[in-house]
Amino acid sequence: MNLSELTIKKARELLDSKQLSAIDLAKYYLKNIEEKNKDLNVYLEVFSDVIKQAEDAQKIINKGEAKELTGIPLAIKDNILIKGRKVSAASKILENYTATYDATVIKKLKEEGAVFLGRTNMDEFAMGGSTENSAFGVTKNPYDLERVAGGSSGGSAVAVAADIAMASLGSDTGGSVREPASFCGVLGLKPTYGSVSRYGLMAMGSSLDVIGPIAKTISDTEIIFNAIKGVDKMDSTSIEMESRILNPESRTIGVPYHLMNQEGISLDVKKNFEESVEKLKNLGFEIINISLPNIDKSLAVYYIIMPAEVSSNMARYDGVKYGLREDGDPSTPLGAGNLLDVYKKTRGKGFGKEVRRRIILGTYVLSTGYYDAYYGKALQVRRIIKDEFAQAFKKVDAILTPTTPSPAFKIGEKSDPLEMYLADIFTVTANIVGCPAISLPSGFAEIDGKKLPLGIQLTVPHMDEDILFNIGKKFLNE
Amino acid sequence: MISKDDIKKLADLARIEIEDSELEGLAKEVDSILGYVGQIKSVVGNVGFPSPDQGEGQGGVLNVMREDENPNESGAYTKELLAEAPETERGFIKVKKIL
Numbered sequence: 101m102n103l104s105e106l107t108i109k110k111a112r113e114l115l116d117s118k119q120l121s122a123i124d125l126a127k128y129y130l131k132n133i134e135e136k137n138k139d140l141n142v143y144l145e146v147f148s149d150v151i152k153q154a155e156d157a158q159k160i161i162n163k164g165e166a167k168e169l170t171g172i173p174l175a176i177k178d179n180i181l182i183k184g185r186k187v188s189a190a191s192k193i194l195e196n197y198t199a200t201y202d203a204t205v206i207k208k209l210k211e212e213g214a215v216f217l218g219r220t221n222m223d224e225f226a227m228g229g230s231t232e233n234s235a236f237g238v239t240k241n242p243y244d245l246e247r248v249a250g251g252s253s254g255g256s257a258v259a260v261a262a263d264i265a266m267a268s269l270g271s272d273t274g275g276s277v278r279e280p281a282s283f284c285g286v287l288g289l290k291p292t293y294g295s296v297s298r299y300g301l302m303a304m305g306s307s308l309d310v311i312g313p314i315a316k317t318i319s320d321t322e323i324i325f326n327a328i329k330g331v332d333k334m335d336s337t338s339i340e341m342e343s344r345i346l347n348p349e350s351r352t353i354g355v356p357y358h359l360m361n362q363e364g365i366s367l368d369v370k371k372n373f374e375e376s377v378e379k380l381k382n383l384g385f386e387i388i389n390i391s392l393p394n395i396d397k398s399l400a401v402y403y404i405i406m407p408a409e410v411s412s413n414m415a416r417y418d419g420v421k422y423g424l425r426e427d428g429d430p431s432t433p434l435g436a437g438n439l440l441d442v443y444k445k446t447r448g449k450g451f452g453k454e455v456r457r458r459i460i461l462g463t464y465v466l467s468t469g470y471y472d473a474y475y476g477k478a479l480q481v482r483r484i485i486k487d488e489f490a491q492a493f494k495k496v497d498a499i500l501t502p503t504t505p506s507p508a509f510k511i512g513e514k515s516d517p518l519e520m521y522l523a524d525i526f527t528v529t530a531n532i533v534g535c536p537a538i539s540l541p542s543g544f545a546e547i548d549g550k551k552l553p554l555g556i557q558l559t560v561p562h563m564d565e566d567i568l569f570n571i572g573k574k575f576l577n578e
Numbered sequence: 579m580i581s582k583d584d585i586k587k588l589a590d591l592a593r594i595e596i597e598d599s600e601l602e603g604l605a606k607e608v609d610s611i612l613g614y615v616g617q618i619k620s621v622v623g624n625v626g627f628p629s630p631d632q633g634e635g636q637g638g639v640l641n642v643m644r645e646d647e648n649p650n651e652s653g654a655y656t657k658e659l660l661a662e663a664p665e666t667e668r669g670f671i672k673v674k675k676i677l
Binding site: 197198200201333336337394397399400401403404411415418419420421422423424425428434437438439440442443444445447448449451456457459460461463464465467473474477478480481484516517518521 | 580584585588589590591592593594595596604607608610611612614615616617618619621642644655658659661662663664665671673674675676
């Protein structure tokens with residue numbers, strides 16, 4: 101049996117009809133991990149009890165009580181808590197931290213009987229777009245080992261692309277699920293803000309963060325999304341999804357063509373995007389040129405609001421409650437026990453460069469004298485962009501853009517932080533407005549004799565994930 | 579223009595020790611990022627701050643309250659939580675002297 105083509109849907113049939121055991125399925129992935137993980141650096145830890153978890157799942161299947169994800173091997177991003185297991189956010193400050201409780205998504209997946217293979221590499225505290233900011237080494241792109249996997253959920257995207265997990269969970273604050281999915285030729289969903297509980301997800305930008313699945317097909321994406329969504333009393337921003345009746349006429353897709361004329365969009369991306377538009381037209385969708393006048397300010401809004409929230413959220417890492425502790429300077433009057441010194445040394449040593457940069461930036465935009473000009477203004481522009489989206493969705497059912505301005509770049513290529521941030525230009529908007537968005541594989545660019553995946557991104561109104569799945573299935577001929 | 583002294587001050591406020599050798603590079607990077615994000619100042623139209631009545635999905639901010647009830651049984655999580663603290667004493671997290 102060729103398991104490399106297996107999807108969750110297909111595996112479910114095989115598991116339930118006893119043509120495949122959960123243990124054999126787990127062993128298949130463990131073997132692939134053994135062969136590939138050293139080169140790709142996907143897993144920071146492969147759990148030692150995978151077979152035991154698979155045996156437990158098999159017992160449920162044998163009793164005829166299997167749910168959709170029973171026995172399905174998943175990879176989990178290293179910023180989602182699983183009780184009793186290490187979780188580090190790929191940071192030195194949490195290198196030896198063990199989770200004291202289950203994230204709500206993990207609780208739900210355990211109830212489903214899913215198997216957790218391990219925790220995947222990421223940019224430290226999800227800050228980055230390439231996993232180069234991991235304290236534990238970069239994750240490589242399986243299509244070209246000299247290139248990045250994307251990020252911050254780079255490990256979770258490569259786990260699926262390189263067939264070392266059937267699907268995975270990532271988190272998306274400004275594109276951290278969609279960008280790596282696009283770079284690795286897989287699907288990545290950023291759900292509606294609040295649709296999936298953030299309880300047990302390490303906070304980065306609390307008004308932007310959402311957990312989302314990375315998978316091989318729309319059906320698999322849908323299965324995981326349905327398993328993890330739902331209102332949660334532990335997250336006051338979580339919402340119950342209204343069940344909506346899909347408009348069967350939902351056939352109009354808006355393209356903000358004015359965005360395609362910006363600097364920095366590669367020719368490969370432009371060409372592939374035009375081909376994707378043609379494909380959608382041939383499938384019967386009506387493509388409408390729309391204007392979102394301030395959408396090009398999204399990235400600027402994002403890089404004010406996000407660091408502001410980062411600087412607040414990172415305050416908890418103080419060397420007192422948990423995580424790394426560095427002693428103070430013994431030569432000062434209060435000696436090694438100087439509390440202020442403990443804070444500063446712990447945070448100075450424990451946080452990597454990008455995390456420190458964003459905390460400082462956030463401290464600046466929130467400080468007296470600059471608050472109104474930066475943070476206050478950013479909140480206002482966020483409102484304006486939301487209103488423009490609401491207007492656009494009166495005319496179209498979905499908005500289409502490329503996922504990224506270029507295919508995966510080379511490791512070390514983007515040394516200037518601002519240049520790195522520009523890779524998020526198409527993805528941040530969905531987080532700014534809270535709408536669901538998905539990246540779908542749309543073809544390849546051929547560079548230096550290597551085929552590099554490209555992706556398109558669809559954005560729809562809040563809670564209309566079904567429209568994404570509907571268009572996605574047609575586009576991917578599923 | 580952000581100076582090295584500004585970065586030092588911000589780092590102090592954020593309780594982060596930064597090596598002197600890093601200050602200049604960081605000042606340049608932060609300055610260039612602020613230059614980029616400053617473009618939002620050109621957006622016209624004063625919409626005011628989002629108000630509570632604008633509700634979910636509309637950019638509104640609202641407080642979500644709940645009753646303060648059903649507390650955990652005392653000590654239910656103490657062992658696991660203390661196990662993660664760098665320093666403890668008699669069932670408490672130990673903090674450095676501040677006086």
